Amino acid sequence: MNRCPDSLTDLDWLSADILLRTIPDGVMVVDARGHIRAWNRMMERLTGLTHDRVCGKPCNILHCNQCGDPRKLPDECPMLRGELDERSIECEIRSADGSFLPVLRNVGVIRDQHGTIKGLVECFTDLRKVKRLEQQLSVLGEKELLHEPPPGLTGRSSAMQDVYRSIHLAAASDATVLLHGETGTGKERVAEAIHHASARRDQPLVRVNCSALSETLLESELFGHVKGAFTGAVQDKPGRFELANGGTIFLDEIGDISLLSQLKLLRVLQERTFERVGDSKPHHVDIRVICATHRDLHQMVLDGQFREDLYYRIRVFPILLPSLRERKGDLPLLVTHFIEHFNRITGRTIAGVDNEALHCLMDYCWPGNVRELENAIEHAFVTCRDKLIGLFDLPMELRMVELRHAYCPDKQRLAKTTNNAADHPRLDDAKSNAMPDSPEAFKALLAECGGNRSKLARRLGVDRTTIWRRMKQLGL
Template structure:
């Protein structure tokens, strides 16, 4: 079991850090926590966390936050602002983020408390600091909002199946990170992981890129070339911007999914492939199906297990965590020692809608690093479109008028509420849905689910579907 000394690297960082054991007793309490609460480590180590008062800033009057319920499992994580009230009844507005880890199989919680009452000066406390706690690929998807907890769970479930996955969300919301996590958590993690941007190439070039070609199949084909599907054999292929592929590519992709064979351009020899397909789109494929742009049969074969990413404007409580992460990242890249943001800069960041999502936030911090030569990023260091009231109003109005919310309001066929336990990804509802769209063809349904026909029959019998 890790001792107090194991956490000494957090002793003097400019944000509060505390660790709780499974009995909710404090195992570590750094100097910033002492300043915030006016309670020393000697006074609270080994004592229950209830001695420290956290209040809900949204209640009037302030009501206590139940920190204990977070670690005992009734709440997934802490991911909100809070008021700290010290022994002198002085209130401080803070942002709390927490991560969980097991130490000798004992569940513990490590929480980071950032004082945002005057300026954001907390050192980065993202995955680099948690490396000794969790080196999972999923840890690279930064966020403590409740929807991120659900997203993490869906990723873990998807990684345990061979079913095709569709990742749906706006640009800049981390769809590629989700695909990375699914692959590297799966049994195929030691095999190839091939990524293809389907919108970056013309139809003929994409065909050659995906399926390969033989020498002489077209002008410039001077030698045989294997395609991405062959390169991914035994592993996973990630098809980004899948909504942009042409009808011809759609037909060929459908055959790959159904028969697990490909033919190189200019050749009629069938080549068997064993691949897991993960696709991603920022478009509403259902709408494209209705308009006849995207094949319905292909949609249902790709959309077996949909995962929806979250726009940044819908999890703004994660912005301090993300800002801290990007500051640490660019400090390492540039050699600077920027500590955080001033109150004015942070207020502008929190007030912006971020149509470009996390990618736009990252770009804004990188822009600020070019200009900033002080310990804190200030208002004037941020990009013009974020600082300008007129620009902000125009961009955020455009987000609403273009109906960016349409995709995330579509309910997935597989709700997280229907998957309560690991290894039970294939529910009765999933089977019924896929059978319906395959005209009750069990062989095709089993292929889409990534199981044998016998396994499908056993599951149907279990669910009383025979």
Template sequence: MFMEFPHIADKMPAGLVVTDPQLEVLYMNNHARKAIFGLHHGQDGGAAMLRKRFYTTNRHTFDMSGCMQEMIAQRQRNFQKTLIMKKGDEDLLIHFTARGFTSEGNDYYIFVLTDISEEMDCVVHAPGSFGREDFVLGKRIIGHDEKIRQIYRMIRLAADSMVNVMVTGESGTGKELVADAIHALSDRQKKPLVKVNCAALSESLLESELFGHVKGAFTGAIKDRAGKFEEAGGGTLFLDEIGEISPSLQVKLLRVIQEKTIERVGDNKPIRVDIRIIAATNKDLQELIRKGAFREDLYYRLHVFSIHMPALRERPLDIPRLCDHFIDQSNINTGKQVRGMSREAMRLMMEYPWPGNIRELENAIEHAFVLVQGSLITAEDLPGSITTYRAEVQIETRAGIPPETSDQVRQQGHQDHDVPGIRKSPGGRLLISKEQLAALLRQHGGNQTQTARSLGISRVALWKKMKKFGL
């Protein structure tokens, strides 16, 4: 079996490279050689690359070797990064994971290289490049889940067309980011992207904001003023929280879409406008239609092309990637040098259901950056909503268990925590005796993290209790 290893590795749909700590290539499979580094049989079959250092052999691997050196310098055993590499004229987006290992006393590094350009193809095939960089490089919309890849495809299709787009999804799922991407990738990118939050203004203010007004149209209208429709001329108008607009404005909006003309408030001279509308909402518009709060004809006009953003809990495998992304950003913003998250912290992040989606995750990382001490974010650095989530779920599960077993729980009243006999004061302080705590620690084999978790308190809080009791 082992003898066949190179043969099997050549069948892998990913690049595999093994090096020594000096980055001398000891082994490289077929996929790495051909699909990633673009070396062909006859040329040198990749042989030249073997036993040579990555960065001296192929300038395109320069960035990657930089990352590898970084990994080695930081003595990290696991490392991953996404890099742009050039293969001929092509830009490849390569995700690489690396791991150090020791075998018979020697150190080695193994690299798995996956070409993810296809997933980002909305971007890679978009014409032109300036100003679109962030989206082209997949730097802004992070995610490898199939659901997000589908979103990339939809964004590209929308960008290539002129149709109005409706973006739906829960709060914080990235609806505005999608509007940014569509505009940046469309041929309207040099014209303005104008954003209006329909929930932020009263009906009459919103009307004059959108349509503009002429002098004397109402008290305070001291001169003619163009509205957002005109401002967005040739470009894109982003109407956020579209579910909030009043019935009379809905009629006016419908007219703009159908006739492509507007009238400023207080005037009846039609002005032609050339805009693409991207609307967004976290409301269920179908439901609003049933209730008579949203016009069905407008709905269909806006819904020509719709993009639904998945909730973060529907794509949990993107959580670590998003954490990395926001850690990178916070490192830049704060000048700290955080390398990642502890295993425990990451586990909590993965378990949490993220009702506020990516915005909540972004805030959680920013919160952690305020508290973090060393180079790893630990569970104690995370917001309480995340660290106590599991404990709350456990209480709920208990409330749902059959009467015989839940009796004990019920007798303790609604202040109980997970552990029978242990209560919390109304202020949330843990009411526990020395014996109870000692027993609980024994029950968890002395593991403080698990004990703290079972009590729904942080490890620091547990340490304080233990110290107080002299445990």
């Protein structure tokens, strides 16, 4: 068995030139002054710089972003100063076309037999493929973490991200979905998003507002009827389930239907079969069912107002829609969305809302949620005559503190707490919340608010018109 040589120089067929040419990484050798003395072919391929162009030049021709001041070579190089014997860093070097390349730079110090530094040998590994892969993984990670709003929905809050994620999951199956949340949170928009993202997108989406139909009419609307089934039934009529065959049926406000209608609906959800009113022939349908309600169905089950078996049948995949006050961070996006919407409808060019109006919108509790916000912006389009919607362009219940407290129980409780704060008096609070009795005190308080009467009104918890009236009483 042949013994391996102690040194590469013992191999008579391996020269330094062959070694430099065959190493798969870029190799550069510099002398003690930092000037390039060797430059292999892989280095030429990597940078586009030929051996003749760089030989004898300072190594700062690479413009490495991790090196010190290139004008101070070799004094500023810790390797040439002997402070480090080896170093491995990720950096960028400049190529012949001026672009910068990501590389892994491994540097070793060359010393003679006396320990004197004679130069450096540096190997460069191309990291472009690695960086591209990292970028692709980063983009995929961002897409996984941040879902784009489906058409018809607006918001980037964490609460809405949960909704978008649920829409994505629901659209991939045919499971029955229960949308629950306060009135005006966009349940119908979510139902549309699920349908249009599902495999049934090319089939009909049939909507039924259960609260708008009486018990008798609801049965006929859902299941259809045959001619002569009741007075006025002059011909056969298909029901909503039949019209939705192959697609999706959206049962809005399902918590408002009677116990008898719940029983009949349960059979359809279980067996996907129904009978028209006045007929005994069963009809089979292939449908996806999405239900919605603003009621607490679980409490209705406990109170005997909703069938427990139907509750669990429709609650296969529940999605909770957050109220607007739970995602106030989305409010500026929603305001912009509605302004753009009404600009398209009316042909106007309103640019946005001013700071006072935005502060008022953010301070309101929005019991009617997104639908109420849309109505408020539409109201402002009627009253606004400038490019920006102002405070007095908003509905009265939003801008008047007294009405705002009446509409918002939390604000009302806070006001009562403030009024009953005598148990824990503080000088600053008394100064801030008491209406001044003298012109001097009023002027001083107004000065603390920078002369801004709206800011003073918010500080005192009153409407801005109250401030104006008080100033008139004080002769200001």
